[in-house]
Amino acid sequence: MLSKGDLIAVLDLIDHAQSVGTEEQFHGLMKMAAQLVPIEKTHVSVARLDAGNAIVGTSRRISIDYPDAWLTHYREQGLIRVDPAARLLFRAERPLIWADLRKRYRKASEQAFYNSAHDFGLDQGFSFGARFMRSASASFFSCAGQELTSHQRHVLVIRYLLPHLHASLSKVHLGLLKQVPALTPREIEVLNWLKFGKTNWEVSIQLNVSERAVKFHVENAMRKLNASNRLQAVAIALSQGLIEWG
């Protein structure tokens, strides 16, 4: 059970996570979390996933005291095929406590994996991963600490916090705040029809103007968005939030 001070600290950290927008701020956020629960080693990355939630690659790695040697070992030995956490990741909505996994998954290969992790000082800890909205990428948290998951207090705090650390990383990753050129209402209207696969002629009927007029707006939008064709213009407009989802 959490004390009142804990509850306030958790709420304030969740509150603070809202305003995180840069990698530096996210780094600070992780350090704040480490003051609340005894996180000693942290490794956060953005994972690209395929349709089956398997990790295709990672980027934007943030490591705080996490043993590089273990990460190298993990990669070189292909331990991702053994690690139970890796299999469950991105499916569970909750942090995966390593101690729980050790109780549940006890095959010989998995036992060897646990022993191997132990050699690198990774006994207590958790993994957390979740897809970013409308993205093939996901967050991937690994945090370890001597007393990190042996107290119910720590586990509760972690369970509360992680979804919001994920949300912060999402904001950082998607780079919410960008300066984009302003499009005229007509240009936006035209792009909104293009995304449905309409041709110049079809849009011209919708807007009750000439086909050339549609072409005119598309050309202007392409120039403003620095796109080399209408497809890229729509892709940029979509990603910048200039036009809506169909």
Next chain:
Amino acid sequence: MLSKGDLIAVLDLIDHAQSVGTEEQFHGLMKMAAQLVPIEKTHVSVARLDAGNAIVGTSRRISIDYPDAWLTHYREQGLIRVDPAARLLFRAERPLIWADLRKRYRKASEQAFYNSAHDFGLDQGFSFGARFMRSASASFFSCAGQELTSHQRHVLVIRYLLPHLHASLSKVHLGLLKQVPALTPREIEVLNWLKFGKTNWEVSIQLNVSERAVKFHVENAMRKLNASNRLQAVAIALSQGLIEWG
């Protein structure tokens, strides 16, 4: 200051907000919030915004005991040009407490607006609005209740909760969970080049295959995604998270 019970209730509601994915679940979430603080009337909608954060239109309205007559009055009289909350909306990250606005904005037209709202029983309450990520839309909350903002406890709870109610509405609006046809790795690869405005010929160089092979994959992707041209295929793939943001 919040009691321990309040803190737990707030945290649990924030926790529950994570799992909201449908309009019904969101409706239930709002009702749970109304049990925590004396919200008597609620009106939630999704607002389409232009570049200057002005409301272009609204959709997906959810009203709980909110006076329809007021909404009609508001719209017909164009009170959006008078309402201080409407001006500040989508800029502030925090709920706008009506009582605070009444103290700050005291022009004659605004006083008349307050009196008018009073006639509809809208004295205490707040407005909250925030853009959805990478979208031209935003959430728009209006909640009213007799004792809603006269106690520091209620204001604190509201301040903590609203960002998460917003996040839930965002999930509902963007309709995260969809069943989409699986694309082959090659098809995804090709679409990922198309979004940068590449032509068949340019992609064929990147993939070191013939121009015809690229065309082949694009055709298959279009068929699977039920798109009438490559532009729509990319738009669909982007919106479904099948391919990444450039």
Next chain:
DNA sequence: CGCGCACCTGTCCGACCGGACAGGTCCGGC
């Protein structure tokens, strides 16, 4: 050993697009 599937390649043709040329109206601001 077929069967399906992913992957790759070719040709043809009508439709569509991108870029260049050219022109016009209407409206708000200096």
Next chain:
DNA sequence: GCCGGACCTGTCCGGTCGGACAGGTGCGCG
């Protein structure tokens, strides 16, 4: 009153695309 911007229209042409025809290899699975 002039200037800039949004908006609209036209023609021409080379390049690209969409859809149809045709074919091929390699791999896993029953």
